[in-house]
Amino acid sequence: MNTRGTRQLAGALVAVFLSTIAGRSQAAGRAFYDGFESGNTNQWGQDGNHNRCQVVPSAEDGVAGPYSGTRMARCDANGVVAWNDPAAFETLVLESVPHTDELFFRVRVRLDNNFEKTGGSAAKILRIFATATTYNDLFETAYDAQGFRNEGVANNNQLVTYWGESGDTTSTTASWHKIEYYINKATGKIRVWHDGVMRRDDTRNLDSSNWLPIHLRSNWSDPHDATNYVYFDEFEAFSDTGADAVGLMSDATVAATGADGGAPNGSDGGTVVDGGTGHDGGAAVDGGAREAGGQPAVDGGSPSNGGPQAVPDSGIAPSKTGETPATDHGCSCGVQSQTAGDMWPLLGAMAVWFQRRRRRS
Numbered sequence: 028m029n030t031r032g033t034r035q036l037a038g039a040l041v042a043v044f045l046s047t048i049a050g051r052s053q054a055a056g057r058a059f060y061d062g063f064e065s066g067n068t069n070q071w072g073q074d075g076n077h078n079r080c081q082v083v084p085s086a087e088d089g090v091a092g093p094y095s096g097t098r099m100a101r102c103d104a105n106g107v108v109a110w111n112d113p114a115a116f117e118t119l120v121l122e123s124v125p126h127t128d129e130l131f132f133r134v135r136v137r138l139d140n141n142f143e144k145t146g147g148s149a150a151k152i153l154r155i156f157a158t159a160t161t162y163n164d165l166f167e168t169a170y171d172a173q174g175f176r177n178e179g180v181a182n183n184n185q186l187v188t189y190w191g192e193s194g195d196t197t198s199t200t201a202s203w204h205k206i207e208y209y210i211n212k213a214t215g216k217i218r219v220w221h222d223g224v225m226r227r228d229d230t231r232n233l234d235s236s237n238w239l240p241i242h243l244r245s246n247w248s249d250p251h252d253a254t255n256y257v258y259f260d261e262f263e264a265f266s267d268t269g270a271d272a273v274g275l276m277s278d279a280t281v282a283a284t285g286a287d288g289g290a291p292n293g294s295d296g297g298t299v300v301d302g303g304t305g306h307d308g309g310a311a312v313d314g315g316a317r318e319a320g321g322q323p324a325v326d327g328g329s330p331s332n333g334g335p336q337a338v339p340d341s342g343i344a345p346s347k348t349g350e351t352p353a354t355d356h357g358c359s360c361g362v363q364s365q366t367a368g369d370m371w372p373l374l375g376a377m378a379v380w381f382q383r384r385r386r387r388s
Contacts, residue, residue, distance in 0.1 A: 055131070055276050056269015057283040058124045061262050063098045071119035074242060078117045080259070087256055088140035094203045094260035095135075101258055102244045104150055106143075106251035116150075118244040126266035128213040130238055131276035133263045135203045138169060139256035144198070146171040148248035152257060153206055155179075156245065161236040165217070166245065167206060169198045169257075175206070177219050181231040189219070189226050197221045203260070207279045210238045220279050 061070050063082045073079055080102035085092055093099040104116040124130060134153060142150075152175065154166035165179035165186075174195025178188040197204040209218040212233045219227035243259050265272055265281050274280030 054270040055129070055265050055267060055272040055274075055281050057263055057272055058126070058266045058269060059121060059262075059264035060283070062096050062260060063093075063100050064096045066098060068100065068119055072122045072240070074118045074120045076111075076113045077115065078113045080117045080119050080243060086137075086139060086258060087254075088200070090140065090200060091137060091202060093258075094137075096260075099258050099260040100243065101256050104244065104247050104251065104255045104257075105253045106247070106255070107253040110246075116244050116247060118242050120240050120242050121262075121264065122240045124239060124264045124266050125268045127268060128211055128235075129267040129276055130208075130210045131265040131279070131281055132208045132241060133261075133265075133279075134206055134243075135260045136197075136206055137203045137258045138198060138200045139258065140200050142169065142200070142255045142257065143251045144169055144171045145247075145249035145251060149176070150247040150249075150251070150255065150257075151245035152243070153208070154242045154245040155208065155210075155238055155240075156242060157237040157239055159237050161234065163233075163236055163238055165208060165210075165219075165238075167197075172198065174198055174221060177221075177227055181217060181229070182233050182236050184231065186217070186227075186229060186231075192226070195221050195224070195226070209276055209279065211277065212236065212238070216277070218277070218279075223279070225279075 059070070061068075066082050068079050068082060071079070080100045082098050083101045084098055086099075086101075100119065102117045102119070103114075105112070105114045108114050132153075132155075136152065147170075149168040149170035152167045152169055155163065156166075157163040162180050162183045165177075165181075167175035167177055170176050172191045174191035175197045176188065176190055179186045197206065205220070205222050207218075207220040209216065210233075212235045215230045215233045217227060217229040217231060217233075218225060241264075243262075244257060247255075263283070265276050265283075267276070272281050272283050274282050
């Protein structure tokens with residue numbers, strides 16, 4: 028190949044690599060955070076006449092204290108009072124998050140041993156419920172199983188229900204668990220992770236519809252008793268309007284730089300609650316492992332650096348009403364992005380090759 032041809036090839040390859048970097052990079056910032064260390068819920072709104080969740084230092088069952096720090100939110104549901112009584116369920120509402128197209132939510136959650144699971148219209152937890160433009164509804168339900176059920180509606184269309192898979196233990200009471208939601212109104216992507224494993228990966232026509240507010244708890248129609256505690260800690264909301272975060276929202280590796288929290292307390296053994304499973308191989312990208320240097324993993328154990336990645340089974344089972352699974356859920360569901368830092372060694376190798384070619388010519 029002559030010098031001119033080599034230069035043309037060089038330009039083309041560099042353009043491809045830079046385009047790849049730009050396409051896979053994603054500005055994000057943490058728009059909201061509450062670890063409840065303030066002792067109050069002043070950052071949150073109130074859902075109509077429903078009582079607010081309480082901030083507490085310890086759990087009723089004594090199984091585990093706050094996930095991080097010394098306080099957590101406790102939300103009750105009382106099935107003895109009337110459905111419209113303020114005590115029917117306690118909740119907190121985040122009404123707005125500045126964003127253009129992308130939203131990402133992460134929270135730690137644990138059910139108390141006094142929580143009564145039901146099998147019909149079960150208790151709704153971490154619910155996005157928006158009806159201002161179109162009907163959008165995304166939530167977990169604590170039904171009679173080891174893992175939370177995930178279901179909802181997108182742009183007036185029912186989503187296929189995720190009924191839980193083997194290994195999903197998010198609704199067990201022994202330890203804290205991590206729930207994450209990702210919404211991209213431009214691409215129509217809806218993703219949900221349970222303890223770091225992607226359990227929903229849908230693409231729908233969202234028409235730039237609204238995906239706020241988000242509620243920590245919501246209604247519960249099945250009969251249940253008077254005390255049913257759910258604990259929440261380390262709630263974070265990220266969006267595409269900031270640039271002070273590392274990682275990506277789209278693969279749940281996003282983390283705030285200098286995040287004030289995320290390290291699990293000794294109440295759960297000081298370990299990552301998903302047992303080392305999930306997209307980051309057990310090193311919590313949101314600050315769950317701060318002992319070794321204090322920096323969260325940026326790439327989350329992506330294939331580009333040889334780290335482990337979660338490859339779930341299909342993740343969505345057919346519903347009990349005859350729905351078919353989403354056909355777009357056959358992905359490996361691990362971290363598949365490459366950061367600019369991963370690409371520079373390749374660009375350097377290309378530069379050496381071009382120099383050698385030039386000398387030969």
